[in-house]
Amino acid sequence: MARAGGPTVKENGFLCDMCGKRFAQKWKLKRHSVCHSGLKPHACDICNKRFLRKDDLKAHLQIHEESKAHVCEKCNKDFSRKKDLQRHMVVHTK
């Protein structure tokens, strides 16, 4: 499908018809066009809050991670981190 006369830059890429931004890949345009639709593609599994960017969702998930209580089944002591609980469990294994 190679055309003679070298590569043409003209019409190379995908144009966003909302803001005129050009993207080399169709998926990049698709990803970008989401910001015009108001639809947020990344949803939190826990509270269903939606985020535009994956990084925002990731940052948000930290909240759930920290508020989640890890309770010791032996003495009911609770820990904010799973690692702390695991470390604590050693006292019951003696």
Ligand SMILES: [Zn+2]
């Ligand atoms: Zn756009």
Ligand SMILES: [Zn+2]
């Ligand atoms: Zn959430």
Ligand SMILES: [Zn+2]
């Ligand atoms: Zn315990």
